Amino acid sequence: MxxxxxxxxxxxxxxxxxxxxxxxxxxxxxxxxxxxxxxxxxxxxxxxxxxxxxxxxxxxxxxxxxxxxxxxxxxxxxxxxxxxxxxxxxxxxxxxxxxxxxxxxxxxxxxxxxxxxxxxxxxxxxxxxxxxxxxxxxxxxxxxxxxxxxxxxxxxxxxxxxxxxxxxxxxxxxxxxxxxxxxxxxxxxxxxxxxxxxxxxxxxxxxxxxxxxxxxxxxxxxWWGVDFSRRATGSVKALEEELVSRMRDAVRSRLVSDVPLGAFLSGGVDSSAVVALMAEASSKAVRTCTIGFDEAGHDERAYARQIAERFATDHRERVVAADDFALIDTLVAAFDEPFADASALATYRVCELARENVTVALSGDGADEALAGYRRYKFQAAEERVRALLPVTMRASVFGKLGGIYPKADWAPRAFRAKTTLLALAEDGAEAYARSVGVTTPTLRAMLFSTEAKRALGGHRAEDRYIRAMRDAPARDAIDRAQYADFQHWLPGDILTKTDRTSMAVSLEAREPLLDYRFVEFAASLPVSMRLRGGQGKWLMKKAMERYLPKDILYRPKMGFVTPISAWFRGPLAGEAGALAKSRLLSQMFDTRTIERIATEHRAGRAEHGRTLWQLMMLERSMQRLFG
CATH class of the missing domain: 3.60.20.10 (Aminohydrolase, N-terminal nucleophile (Ntn) domain)
Structure with a gap:
């Protein structure tokens, strides 16, 4: 690389x-x-x-x-x-x-x-x-x-x-x-x-x-674009065999290297599948590495260890603190532009660990986008079924009013956030999905931006690119459209940027076999029911991998690492939150009184603004490097 x-x-x-x-x-x-x-x-x-x-x-x-x-x-x-x-x-x-x-x-x-x-x-x-x-x-x-x-x-x-x-x-x-x-x-x-x-x-x-x-x-x-408008035909068994064949070819093609090669292993479905196929293709023990966290609710080392033992990998792991915010300036320097996906801290640490022993590491990136693995696809499918039952005017009237009076509960899992769901049902499907992939709502952004900044925006709205992508998508179904938009924006802008910058920061080459274009094209052609079924994303992939992986790996709930951002801004980063309103660079674009208010409300526990404060802090630090 x-x-x-x-x-x-x-x-x-x-x-x-x-x-x-x-x-x-x-x-x-x-x-x-x-x-x-x-x-x-x-x-x-x-x-x-x-x-x-x-x-x-x-x-x-x-x-x-x-x-x-x-x-x-x-x-x-x-x-x-x-x-x-x-x-x-x-x-x-x-x-x-x-x-x-x-x-x-x-x-x-x-x-x-x-x-x-x-x-x-x-x-x-x-x-x-x-x-x-x-x-x-x-x-x-x-x-x-x-x-x-x-x-x-x-x-x-x-x-x-x-x-x-x-x-x-x-x-x-x-x-x-x-x-x-x-x-x-x-x-x-x-x-x-x-x-x-x-x-x-x-x-x-x-x-x-x-x-x-x-x-x-x-x-x-x-010169290329993913096409969700075609549909593969054949029995479940035949498509399952083709999926495994394409995954196997993708993994094997990425094992060519004249330097030490290994894999990231989280213990989740995607990285475990990659390691299983690497072990099948390799005559030597696959080198794997895992990052664990000192918060038990987010530590997946036991699952990673289970896979490492199953395939006799040369496994290494390291525990890092959940409050690993000392990396912030390192990440700001690596990304250049502001990047507020806090999982970048964990990604950097696993890249750092891998680089101690290998120069190339395979990852499981791409399967969620290709095979509808994110929970938001399940919600989108359910909401679209409801939208189809009622005319637009009735939905806007009924669900819009209910959503307006229902109490806000951003702290709860989305399935229990009725206000969010009701407002989403009142909207067009593309509009609702564009908001669902966002972090800071249009309402809060309107409060944050200064009058001059809003005038300079000239009507530009971030969500519009998602809506255009979904409406112009070569697709047959609402889930096709959502996945297509994610391939246009979320995948390159967030997931691949995160992996590229964190791996390259430590001079490590990351390879993504589940983004082999032949695998992606095949996945996009699968009937939606083979991507998402019974609330299970990546349905066909999980079924196909039952021959390799135990069911408690394939069908366990996603865990993932949730950075305790909110706690940081009420603890060790509370001073940072307070200083944001005094930033010269932020004051050129934002209403500083609004920043001060949300920082105060958050520190006092009266409201939840951790993600917004994190965004503002990463923006301020990036702007200091770029324009300070």
Whole structure:
């Protein structure tokens, strides 16, 4: 895994200072501590930081073709590179390295942009073609690997894996985008179609960008998207066998490595399934690692240990304190933009533990999105059944009024939050789902933002992107639409950003076999009843894995780690909560009296505002680094 950076001048081929490219790459040294490289030519410069995984001694980057016409800087892994090498050799290609990077050079020569459809992997790369006078950038189907870019005042386009790579360029104007603040306050992360630094863009998952000399920078082009409109046919048994086959292929393809490899093991269904299939495919004991917590209600070590013993893994575990807030500044530095998913603390710790013994770790990320594993899908399905029984006007009248008078109970599990459910039933399904994936409600955001900030937003509302995605989804069912929207926003913006930044912060490569695009495409084609049945998400996967895993692993309630944020802001972080209202940066966008009020109410126990205070604190610290 690596970090990439570069500059491209499409209008006129201005000279590029290699030192500037080096600085942009070195800002991401944690992504590639094993080597670095810079290549420049008139109007273009490419930089690279390398974490050696395949062909450790060879494959330096940036890499050029034999005739020097093509040069690429690349971050990722192409899991089918050996098959592609064979195919390209049959077309006359001559390879001089043993890694996967060179496949991009020969693939571009043979197929041009169409080569993307042949790649199975996680990647972000930039390829310069001196003959065609262009720069081609692309990102993998699901958005596992990041790529940021920005047009500069001198006519150049700068790009980098992480925002900090762009921040190393002196011409980047550091101004906050108020719309991204709205998005962050709504979801707890800055989505991939936004950036806290105005003008910076993220190449969307499954998109490419072709910039030609003498032409302006176009909009990215989509080259892949998940399709929920098709339906697989066959018996439950046949689909079950196909699902296991696709999972097995996905895991095995991700075991190729020239450095030590292991897996995260939480004791949940997804990571346990990955470990089971790794053990099946490996002649050696699989290396696994688990983080435990000093709060018994959230400690899954016993379940992880059960799986480790079942498959005779080389298992390591470590206990961390639930009040592990000392990591806050480390995470702020790793993410650049504010990120309020508090599970990032635990993810960082398990990556840190894994890196002590391995350089590559497989995770179970992706199964919940692909196979409707989140509880919110179950609620959405139930609410849609009720919506279908009553006309819109009656629902708005009856449920809206009931929801308005019902007492608020955010502290309770959603199944018992009648106010939330009643208000959701009064709304359109897409509107209700968009709110359900949020953190801070539109009502509270309206109270928090200052009059000037609301004017600057110009009607921009974070939830609208979710609603558009659901209404435009290639789908047949409400659950299809919800999953599709999560693939567009939640997965790349939260889950994959969290895994990428925390793993790369400790120079660890994380691989997600359950996000193999062939597995995802198959899962999206399954009838909804095979994804979600009887209140059980991932129904077919759990049934299929009964041959590998005990039922108390497959069918136990999700536990997960719940960071005690609320307690922190009434205890060790109470001072932080009080100081938020005095922040110069926050006062430029928010009503400080409202911040002071919610901090006071929370500290006194009169109201529950822990998540909002956490969001504001992470935003303030990120803004200090970016704009302070």
């Amino acid at each position: 690596c970090g990439i950076a570069g500059l491209y001048y499409s209008a006129t081929p201005k000279p590029v200072d290699p030192a500037r490219i080096q600085a942009m790459a070195d800002a991401q040294a944690h992504r590639g501590p094993d080597g670095s490289g810079v290549w420049t030519a008139p109007g273009v410069g490419l930089g690279h930081r390398r974490l050696s995984i395949i062909d450790v001694a060879g494959s330096p980057q940036p890499m050029s073709s034999a005739d020097q016409a093509l040069t690429v800087t690349y971050n990722g892994e192409i899991y089918n590179f050996i098959e592609l090498r064979t195919e390209l050799q049959a077309l006359g290609a001559h390879f001089v390295t043993g890694g996967d990077t060179e496949v991009l050079l020969h693939g571009w020569t043979a197929w041009g942009p169409a080569m993307l459809g042949r790649l199975n992997g996680m990647f972000a790369f930039a390829l310069h073609d001196s003959r065609r006078q262009c720069l081609f950038m692309a990102r993998d189907r699901l958005g596992v690997k990041p790529l940021h870019y920005v047009e500069l005042s001198d006519g150049g386009l700068a790009f980098a894996s992480e925002l900090k790579g762009l921040l190393a360029h002196p011409l980047l104007r550091r101004e906050p985008d108020i719309r991204a603040v709205e998005d962050y306050m709504a979801f707890g992360y800055v989505p991939d179609d936004a950036c806290l630094v105005a003008g910076v863009k993220k190449l969307p998952a499954g998109h490419s960008l072709l910039i030609e000399r003498g032409k302006s920078v176009p909009a990215p082009s989509r």
